[in-house]
Structure formats: C-alpha cells, structure tokens
Amino acid sequence: MPSKYIVGRVGMFFLTIFLASTLVFFLPRLSGRDPFREKLFEEAQRGGYLEDVDEIAAALNEKYGFDRPLWQQYVVYLSEIARFDLGRSQFTFSKTNNQLLAETIGWTIGLTFVSAIVAFLIGTGMGAIMEWRRQNTGLLAAMAPFLMMSAVPYFIFGLVLLTVFWFSWLQAFDWELFPPYGAYDPTVEEWPDWTDLGFLGSALWHATLPALSIVLVSLGGWAMGMRGMMVTTKGEDYMLQAEAKGLPDKVRFYKYAIRNSLLPQLTGLALQIGLIVSGVVLVEIVFTYPGVGGLLVQSIRNSDYPLIQGIVFVLAFCTAVTTLVLDMIYPLIDPRISYSGN
Amino acid sequence: MTTAEAAPETATNRQQSDDALLEVENLKVYYDTDAGQVKAVDDVSFTLKRGERMGLVGESGSGKTTMAMALMRLHKPPAIIAGGSVKLDGVSILDLNEEQMRQTRLRDIALVPQGAMNSLNPVYRVRDQIVDGIKHHTPRGEMPGKGVVSERVVELLNSVGLDASVADMYPHELSGGMKQRVALAVATSLRPKMILADEPTSALDVVVQRQIMLTLEQLQQEMQASVLLVGHDMGLMAQFADVLGVMYAGHLVEFAPIAEIFENPKHPYTKKLISSLPDIQIKGAFTGIEGLPPTLVVPPPGCRFHPRCPVYNDDEDFRNEFSDTRAGLDTALCTTVDPPLNEIEPRRWVACHLYEGGA
C-alpha cells in the first residue's frame, strides 16, 4: 500500500515538471514577437545605425532555432530539459544558462532552506507552547509583534531591516552592524572557499539580514497555524484519554498533541513553498544577494528570454522537489496517509 | 493467566471501617460561564463498595458525565470542583497534587471512554499505546525488558478477546468494537481498583455492545474492581449494575440496589422513567420522559423536578401510585425547598419531599 502512495506522488512530481516546462516554453512565445530583432532595433536606434538588422536577427534566430516550426522547437526543448540543458542566454554569450544558474542557485537554495526551516521550527514550537500553556499570557503578548510582522512581505521587511540595522546604525554609530549587500566579503580574493572558517563567518554575517527578513516575517504565521491546530487537537478524544491514562504532561505534549498537529503544519509548508520562493527572489534583490534573484532582474532588463525561462524552470523544479520530499515525509508523521492518499 | 503483581500496591494497607472503595460526599462541580454559574453537579453523595458495579443514569445535561470526569479530576475549565470530597480507597482524590493524581489515574482508577470516541492516538501502534501507560506508572529503571513487556501486551490483548497481531496495528486499521477492546486493555493494564466507564458502548452495534459489556464484566470479576457505568441504556444497567444512581438536573435523586429501583422506584422521576420503558423485559433504551430538562443557570426554585413532577402536578396516571404518600405532602415545600438526599431505608437514598417523615 505505501508503495502505491509513493508511486502516485512521484508521478505527480513528473507531471508538475512537465507542466512547468511546457508553460515555460509556450507562455513567452504566445506574443509571437521577435526579441532579437526588437533588441537589435533598440540598439541600432541608439547608435543611429539601422542597416542589416533584419539579417542579423534572422541569423541569430536561425542559430537559436527560433525559425523552425513551433512543435519542432518544443520537441528539441523538451529533449534538452530532459538532459537538464537550459540552453544559452541570448545576451550573455560567454556562459551557458546552466553555468549562470550553477553559480547562483546554491546561494538561493541555501538562504531559502535555512531560513524557511528555522522559521518553521521556531514558529511551530512557539505556537505549540503557546496553546499548551494557555495560562501563560505573556507568551501571547510576545507573539503580537511577530503577528503584525507576518503581514508584511519579506522584501519590504528586508528594506525595513536594511534601514534600521545598516543605515541607521551606520548614521548613529558610524559602524556597520550588518553588511548591506553581497553574500561575503568580496575584498578577499581567494574566496569563496567553503573550507575557510573566515569565509564561513563572513557568509553567515552577510546572510543574517536577508535570512532575518524571511524568518521574522514567517514566524508569526507558523505560530498561529500551529496554535490553531493545537486547539483542534486538544479537543480530540485521545487527548482526554491520554490524561486519563495518567501520562505525564511532557508525553502528552510531544507524543500526542504535537505529533497530531504537525501534519497540517507540514502540508501548510508545502502550500507556502511557492510564496517563500517568490519572496526569497525579491529579498535577494533588496540585499543584492548573489542568488538567482539578481540574475532574474538582469535577464528581465535585457529581455533575455532563454535565461528567464531557465531561471523560472529551475525555481519551479526546486519547488517540485521540495514538495516531493514533503510528500515523502507525511507518511512517517501520520500512518493514515499511505492508506487514504490517492 | 494474569498475575496480580503487575499492579503496584498503594493505599491498600489502610484500615477500612467497611469495604467502601469510593466515597463521594457533597460533591459540587460548577461551570463558571458568562451567563452565570451553572451547577452541573450539586451536592452529590454516594458510596460504592469494593467490587460493586454501579450504574449512573440521567438525561443528557443532568451532570452524570461531568461528575464521572470530576471523580478522576479530568473536568476541564470552565468546570471547577466547588466543594465536597471524593475518597478512593481512603485517599482523598481532591487533595492530591498533580503528580500524585497522575499516578493515581490508570493505576487506581481507569477510564473506559465513550464508544463513539477516537480515544486512541492515531499515529501510534496499539502496542505503544498500551505500553506508554504502563511505562509512565513504573518507577524509573524498574521497567521490565522488551520481551516481558511484549508478553504482557499480548496477555492484555487476549484478555479482551483480541489477537496478538493487533499490537502492531494502527487505530485506523481497527473496527469500532476492536478499538473499544483496546481501550479496555489499556484501562485494565495496571489492574485498577476502580473502572469508570462512560457510555462505553455508545455508537457500537448491538452485538458488539453485548460482547464489550461481557468482556468488561469478565475483567471486573477477575480483578474484583469496582465499576461506575455511566449511560442511557436502562436495559444495560439492569443486566450489569448492582446499584443504580439516578441523576436529575445536577442532583442525585435516587440511589438504590438495582432490583429495588426497578421493582419499587421511590422518586417520582425514577418512577416515570421506569414506566416510560417500552416493555417489561426492560430492554429498551433510556427514552426519557416528556418535558424539557431545566436550565441549570437558573434552576427552578425548590425541587428542581417539580415543574415536571407527576405528584406535584397531580398527574392522573400516577395518582394511584403515590396516593398514600401524597396525602402527607406539603406541595408548598416542592416550590421552595430543595429536597436533600436522605437514606430512607438501608442503602435506599431518595431526594424527595414525599419521604421526609412527618413533614
């Protein structure tokens, strides 16, 4: 039985990837425009030189295969995607999209995962304790600012943090509490070098504000979600029975209340991934973090469609993988999943 | 099959004047609500003997479940115990600290939950749910090895008529009846002196109901535990209980050996209840009597039953039955004085002005 569930989820994963890649292929082509030609025209107008634009555009389009029928392009594209070949950027000629993404995606994944997981764990824990210790109203009061923060978009909060913890600090004390941009100190030449403790420290120091803008904003939501789930779980018959069985408070808290409230929290995490990824991309832009966010803005400015598509596909892929991993965790948390899941 | 040494002995060495196991005196459980104080259980007293099986019936809202929960201190806010005392084997339950109370639960007094409940933790195997109760009532370091524990689990499962393989199943793989058997196994795992069963067979089909009750009876006799069975089903009570308590609007209005209650109910409410049962075989469920139960926020003045009382209202159908006693009844009392629970004969307790001697 559980294997049927796993097969279903893996199937869903491939379906998602296929749909994502198809969307990525067709959506930008709906307009029927010729970005090469447009870009060249733009450049040419700026330089006041207009000859041969059509020819150059045609040549470029041929080189990239944009002149072939759509279905042929689609087949080629799919076969490339299957080999995880994301093609070439239209305007950054020196590197392939795979290279460009390989340079950046690590920072994005690192930032997203660390901050999302930290926020999830702390928030869930806070929510659980908050409901379990109802009489402790101080906790609820401490939660209030986090709740208000949870309303604010990550990157807006990032701008607030930047203003308060970098700018104001700098103005007031003439001293940088946290760095305003980048992922590590760029003045050290041999960096990035992950074996160097100094680099690690620098990377953590630089990641603090971007990570905080995600963690502080997400905390409140997880706490409230968990609190709500704990309210429901506390009303369940087995909680009364656990007390009637004379189980200690700790056991009822961890093995009964939390264990049974965790699953909806995790499905909540799966639903949030999309929002988190979108948010992280913007946070990276605010902090000039060298993840895919910056690359995306650059490619948008350049109307570099192959690169935009590559970035979108990779982010969608990462999201799908995360969802799949979460799907694989559910049955470990709740034995009913593998049976009722269809 | 089962051995007595699994249950740690406590409080049993105390000298007992009689063989009373559970002594409830003037127990009051109130709900503090915005609308006012609800006296869900008001001044309830009774004594249950060792090995005795007591039934407790009443309409929903009469306070029977609230009282049962308060006996284990499982009542939840806004309910509070406003007064009275509960003694289990001489130990005052209400004076125990939290940790002592926790130890007492399951070891001395165990709960068999309502049959309709999901009383098993859905994420753990049956084995773990039997073991965790035992584990947390065994002093640190004295927990027997895995093999011994496993044997004990199988033994318990067999004693409630389940196969050993059930130990490794999850609750969602069990039928309602099987779940209730597991609950019985859990409740008896430490051989408690007292078992509290709150409608253990509700929502189960009739055949399963019967099997569960038989199993409960078997376990009870084998362990010589006392049982308090809370329920609706008068037929079930007639078959199972030795003594019966009847609750109305937070009061215990009658308490007597089961046979006497059925043959000669004293309280007008009990009388109406018995006569409302569908047939002489006493098989019917508790259908209740006509009229609405009173609100407990503002209970009727005097006797809480008087608005529905056939005697007070001089109901034709009941006129003959109470003719002798009604003559001496001052009906003004019914609307002004709440009748106390009096022992009018040995082990016959009634709360009604009809039986207040010369009054």
Place this chain on the structure above:
Amino acid sequence: MTNATDTVTGSEPTTVEPTPWESIYRERLVPMGRYLRRNKLMAGGLSILGVIVLLVIIGHLFYQQDDRKGNPQRVSELVYAASVPPRLKPSWNPWGEYPLGTDEQGRDILAHVLIGTPKTFRIGAIAAAIGIGVGLILAFVGAYAGGWADLIVRLLVDSLIPIPGLLVLILIATSLNPGQGLTENQLAFAIAVLAWPGPARVIRSQVLVMRERGYVTMAQMSGTSALGIIFKEMMPNLAPYLLASYVAALTGAMLATIGVETLGLGDIDAPTLGAMLYWIIFTNALLKAQWWWLVPPIIVIVALFVGLFMISAGLDEVANPRLRRRV
C-alpha cells in the same frame, strides 16, 4: 454569542417607519459600532486603512505644486508632477517646497506616494475581484456538478496553489509586453489569473458543508431551484467567507503587484508604489543615503498590509465563530 451573527446578517426592519437614514443608522451603523468595539482587530485594521484613505484624499485636495513655468498645479496635474522630473536634484527639506523630498530623478516623493497608493490598491482590488468571481463560479460548479467537473476544479486548484506565483507572473509579463513591462490593467488581469484558486478552495469546502445543512435540504424539498438555493439560501451564509476570501485575495494581489513592479516587470515609469521600489533598489538609494525616498513608500506599504491583515484576522473571527471569544 449570537449577537455577532445578527450584526452580520442584519435584522428585520421595525414596525415604526423611520426615515431611511435613521433606520440605516439604527439598524446597521449602531450594531456595527457595537460589534467593532468587541472585534478590536477588525476595528484596528479598518482604522489603519481609514487613516491611509483620509491622508490620500486630503493630499489630493490640498496638494499644490508649481509646474516648471510657475503655474500652480492641482489634483488633476498630480500625475504630471509625480512622473515628470522637475528641477530639483535628490534632496530632503521638510519645510521646503517638497515636504517629503525629491527622488533620484528629482520627482516629488509626496506626489508619487499620493498617486501611487490608490493606483496600487486599485490593481489589487481589480485582481482580487476577478479572482473571487472566478473562484466562486468554479467552486459552485465543482460542488454542485460533482463528478468530473469537481475533479477538474480540485486538480486545477491543488496543482496551482503550490506554484510560485511570481514565476508565472514573470512568464506572463514576458509574453504580454516583452521589454516594456505590463500596464496597470494588464497587471491586474495577470494577477487575477493566479488569484482564484485560493478562494475557490475555501468556498468549495463551505458550499459542500452547507449543502448538507437543514435549511438547504428544506429549500430543495420545497422545490426551490438550484439557482434559487444558491442565491437565496447559500449566498447570505457565504458572505463572511466571501469577505474574508476577498481580503485575503486583495492582500495576495497587492503583494504580487508590488513584487512584479519591483522586479521591473510593470511600467517602471508609472507612479506606482512598486515602481518606486524598483527605482529605489535599482539606483541603490539607501547606499547613497537617500533614506527619505525609501521611508514613505515603506511606511505606506507596511501600514496597508498590517491593516489588511488585521481586518482579515477580524473577519476570521466572524467566519469561524469557534474562535470568536478567544485570542
């Protein structure tokens, strides 16, 4: 306990014939005020939004600025003042001509915020309205038709919700207006494409629950048509959920607008809050210590989102009465 529901669903008119305004005051406003006094979250959220609206209106009424030739410019010319750079270099002098200062290109920041706030709100409101409408229809179709229709709706909703919305918006933006960014209306519609799955899910589950309720069964047995049941019996009871979904969708849509514009996918020359952020980030305003440029839009955006969040939390209390007396 029931007071709150009475307030939401309204009460029967009294026999005495008051003037319409009087009756509105007595039957709607008074109980609403009484309700708001208890629902502090909702009251707080509404006050925050109220203050923003008030400030924007006052700004529109009293804003006055010279154009380059020295002629006074009023409300109608505000767009001009906000989008065309006047003479001043980035500066800040609260007692001068530009109380909130001017930005990198010398545009008036106060005018920019006054124009941008309602614009951003408008985009969100349109997108959310379309999203709710589509979600509502799909939810009813799914819940009523059942079978294949329901399956398709459910599959669509479940597969769309976890997709990073920003990514889809990027693709749509690159498709609709490559290189130029989306106009405000295009942006609203593009966001609407992503705004319906959430409401559809909430409403569908509510409709499914409601269909089993006594009053719907009664209406069915007395021969009321499906449409009649939907509009007469279900809609009034759905109202709190619809309102809550709308606020949630509005929040999401505004977040999407601001995000897309910050990425530079909107019309970067339009005076919206998102375009402002685009320029602030693009020109490294904070590194150049131009904090006065950053602070006003941030305050407005934070206030907008916190206000909406409080309203949505307050509505949750109405939609889920179980929570009503807690927190």
